[in-house]
Amino acid sequence: MNANPSSPPTLRDVAEAAGVxxxxxxxxxxPKTRQQISAETARRVMRAAESLxxxxxxxxxxxxxxxxxxxxxxxxxxxxxxxxxxxxGVESVLESxxxxxxxxxxxxxxxxxxxxxESLRSRQVEGLIVATARLEHPLLRQLHEQGVTMxxxxxxxxxxxxxxxxxxxxxxxxxxxxxxxxxxxxxxxxLAGPLGTSTGRLRxxxxxxxxxxxxxxxxxxxxxxxxxxxxxDGAAAMRSLLDDRRDFxxxxxxxxxxxxxxxxxxxxxxxxxxxxISVIGFNDMPFLDKLRPPLTTVAVPHHELGxxxxxxxxxxxxxxxxxxxxxxxxxTLVVRGSTAPPITH
Amino acid sequence: MNANPSSPPTLRDVAEAAGVxxxxxxxxxxPKTRQQISAETARRVMRAAESLxxxxxxxxxxxxxxxxxxxxxxxxxxxxxxxxxxxxGVESVLESxxxxxxxxxxxxxxxxxxxxxESLRSRQVEGLIVATARLEHPLLRQLHEQGVTMxxxxxxxxxxxxxxxxxxxxxxxxxxxxxxxxxxxxxxxxLAGPLGTSTGRLRxxxxxxxxxxxxxxxxxxxxxxxxxxxxxDGAAAMRSLLDDRRDFxxxxxxxxxxxxxxxxxxxxxxxxxxxxISVIGFNDMPFLDKLRPPLTTVAVPHHELGxxxxxxxxxxxxxxxxxxxxxxxxxTLVVRGSTAPPITH
DNA sequence: TTGTATGCGTTATCAA
DNA sequence: TTGATAACGCATACAA
Numbered sequence: 001m002n003a004n005p006s007s008p009p010t011l012r013d014v015a016e017a018a019g020v021x022x023x024x025x026x027x028x029x030x031p032k033t034r035q036q037i038s039a040e041t042a043r044r045v046m047r048a049a050e051s052l053x054x055x056x057x058x059x060x061x062x063x064x065x066x067x068x069x070x071x072x073x074x075x076x077x078x079x080x081x082x083x084x085x086x087x088x089g090v091e092s093v094l095e096s097x098x099x100x101x102x103x104x105x106x107x108x109x110x111x112x113x114x115x116x117x118e119s120l121r122s123r124q125v126e127g128l129i130v131a132t133a134r135l136e137h138p139l140l141r142q143l144h145e146q147g148v149t150m151x152x153x154x155x156x157x158x159x160x161x162x163x164x165x166x167x168x169x170x171x172x173x174x175x176x177x178x179x180x181x182x183x184x185x186x187x188x189x190x191l192a193g194p195l196g197t198s199t200g201r202l203r204x205x206x207x208x209x210x211x212x213x214x215x216x217x218x219x220x221x222x223x224x225x226x227x228x229x230x231x232x233d234g235a236a237a238m239r240s241l242l243d244d245r246r247d248f249x250x251x252x253x254x255x256x257x258x259x260x261x262x263x264x265x266x267x268x269x270x271x272x273x274x275x276x277i278s279v280i281g282f283n284d285m286p287f288l289d290k291l292r293p294p295l296t297t298v299a300v301p302h303h304e305l306g307x308x309x310x311x312x313x314x315x316x317x318x319x320x321x322x323x324x325x326x327x328x329x330x331x332t333l334v335v336r337g338s339t340a341p342p343i344t345h
Numbered sequence: 346m347n348a349n350p351s352s353p354p355t356l357r358d359v360a361e362a363a364g365v366x367x368x369x370x371x372x373x374x375x376p377k378t379r380q381q382i383s384a385e386t387a388r389r390v391m392r393a394a395e396s397l398x399x400x401x402x403x404x405x406x407x408x409x410x411x412x413x414x415x416x417x418x419x420x421x422x423x424x425x426x427x428x429x430x431x432x433x434g435v436e437s438v439l440e441s442x443x444x445x446x447x448x449x450x451x452x453x454x455x456x457x458x459x460x461x462x463e464s465l466r467s468r469q470v471e472g473l474i475v476a477t478a479r480l481e482h483p484l485l486r487q488l489h490e491q492g493v494t495m496x497x498x499x500x501x502x503x504x505x506x507x508x509x510x511x512x513x514x515x516x517x518x519x520x521x522x523x524x525x526x527x528x529x530x531x532x533x534x535x536l537a538g539p540l541g542t543s544t545g546r547l548r549x550x551x552x553x554x555x556x557x558x559x560x561x562x563x564x565x566x567x568x569x570x571x572x573x574x575x576x577x578d579g580a581a582a583m584r585s586l587l588d589d590r591r592d593f594x595x596x597x598x599x600x601x602x603x604x605x606x607x608x609x610x611x612x613x614x615x616x617x618x619x620x621x622i623s624v625i626g627f628n629d630m631p632f633l634d635k636l637r638p639p640l641t642t643v644a645v646p647h648h649e650l651g652x653x654x655x656x657x658x659x660x661x662x663x664x665x666x667x668x669x670x671x672x673x674x675x676x677t678l679v680v681r682g683s684t685a686p687p688i689t690h
Numbered sequence: 691t692t693g694t695a696t697g698c699g700t701t702a703t704c705a706a
Numbered sequence: 707t708t709g710a711t712a713a714c715g716c717a718t719a720c721a722a
Contacts, residue, residue, distance in 0.1 A: 365692080366692070366694080368693065368695095369692055381692085382692080383691060383692090405698090408699065408700090411698070
């Protein structure tokens with residue numbers, strides 16, 4: 001039956017088995033063109049395909065149609081617990097629309113990022129969801145100018161009309177500061193994420209505003225920038241803050257990992273949280289409720305972030321001339337055990 | 346210059362710009378065939394490619410060569426912290442060899458898995474790394490019979506000569522039980538993972554052996570199976586064990602998530618760990634050192650697992666007739682605060 | 691060393 | 707409704 005039983009059957013094998021031309025077989029197998037075919041022929045072709053175990057070759061199809069039913073998802077590092085829920089959110093929407101998702105890690109390295117995106121494009125991905133935006137991001141500008149369909153998730157860039165889906169960081173930070181203020185803290189530090197990222201900058205700015213709104217101590221030295229969003233850099237920032245002998249009774253960390261770095265330093269120096277210092281994280285990554293103490297944090301709906309970014313990308317693919325819109329998803333404060341009123345001496 | 350400036354340049358555009366035939370351009374651009382070309386021509390072609398910003402179309406290349414420089418990575422769920430390090434390990438090896446990695450999540454659903462793998466195969470992936478093996482796994486058997494190149498990671502199947510890279514679970518469990526025995530525990534429970542998985546079965550069996558080797562209480566009712574490797578099912582198993590009023594002073598959990606489930610139940614019932622009950626997890630997922638109490642666990646080198654699986658897959662791609670070998674990577678016990686001598690009444 | 695011709699598997703255009 | 711033909715972009719056997 002099959003001309004070459006060792007390799008998978010092609011459309012041609014199906015057509016031969018059904019006694020029709022490949023073009024007819026193609027039309028019979030594609031739901032969108034099946035109507036052009038007599039029901040009887042369609043049935044015969046489908047039966048033949050079935051019995052041969054025919055699977056369309058997506059590579060050939062992509063080449064012909066220059067579509068791939070694939071989108072690229074560009075993230076810094078999958079081992080950061082922030083990203084897996086975003087990935088699953090993206091997939092949950094795209095899969096139901098028949099799209100596949102191709103994930104690449106860039107480690108926030110510009111050259112790797114360029115190479116990975118190039119590789120995605122050479123595979124004809126129909127759009128990009130990007131979670132790696134730095135504020136200054138020439139590659140994104142270039143892609144945008146080339147008309148690449150893309151959506152940012154969890155990040156924004158300035159001065160570039162690219163649609164973005166992010167958590168409402170400003171409100172999240174405001175909730176955190178308000179919570180501390182209500183507990184009675186007046187001198188609050190901020191361990192900021194990298195200020196070269198939209199997120200780091202945004203949160204730092206929101207922190208500053210919130211501090212002023214609540215008429216708390218407004219000291220620039222109480223904000224320390226972390227080089228990366230990591231436990232290690234969070235610890236380093238905390239140490240420098242303590243070594244500076246600035247007195248403060250609470251810390252708003254740029255994210256949960258930075259907050260975990262604070263925990264490390266507390267252990268090193270025999271400080272107690274929350275009695276000596278209160279800490280608030282950001283993101284509500286998994287298992288924070290099981291820490292010692294359980295970490296108060298700002299929850300961002302990451303799965304939803306991914307899902308909405310995917311929906312937005314589908315809209316853009318459907319209508320490329322669609323103007324860029326940004327979507328802000330609400331953040332909420334999750335109060336746990338790492339925050340308490342300050343001890344008054 | 347470019348016939349159609351709105352679409353990316355093709356090899357043909359490069360050839361025209363360099364004043365050569367496409368075949369020549371193809372040879373000049375491919376390092377493996379460049380030697381057949383005069384240095385001068387090669388230079389001219391490469392310059393033309395450069396100036397046009399030419400990127401080879403991988404889809405066309407795949408169709409022609411039926412190679413894709415891509416392998417598929419099949420995992421249950423990226424949000425399980427076990428898998429991201431494996432993914433990165435796989436990538437670290439494959440990328441340096443010029444391969445790309447396609448990740449798919451199956452949620453351990455047989456139908457999704459079938460569909461995803463089908464989609465990978467239709468994209469001409471050159472091999473599969475599979476982390477989802479159940480003991481009874483007809484799909485794997487079928488793929489194997491079809492000659493699909495694949496390697497299992499973190500899982501094994503019985504009776505099927507498929508290469509596998511796994512942690513040394515048996516030794517890991519033995520270390521855990523020995524540690525508890527040395528602390529003085531004589532009645533130890535096991536919250537097993539799903540016994541339909543190779544991992545769940547293997548660990549449960551190793552537990553049984555270790556208990557006997559140390560002449561501890563050997564009571565089948567002290568082993569409870571969890572339906573999934575989850576916190577939720579770990580908690581359920583722990584509750585049923587407590588409700589049974591079996592007396593035991595320590596628990597070896599099938600993995601860390603199951604151990605976390607125990608923590609939840611301890612909180613519910615006012616039990617204290619480790620003074621009332623000691624707990625050991627498995628995997629050493631991130632941040633366990635920050636739990637209350639820090640979780641004693643068995644560390645498995647997940648990044649290495651991924652890296653070795655990738656190396657093995659490359660070997661298999663290079664030599665398809667290569668006999669299946671299995672690799673066992675050493676597990677180590679990480680003692681933290683969740684284990685202590687039993688309280689004697 | 692270079693050019694010619696062909697085909698990978700599919701879909702789209704045109705004609706019958 | 708179906709068939710013939712061409713083309714997507716590239717790589718390779720063969721010829722020159």
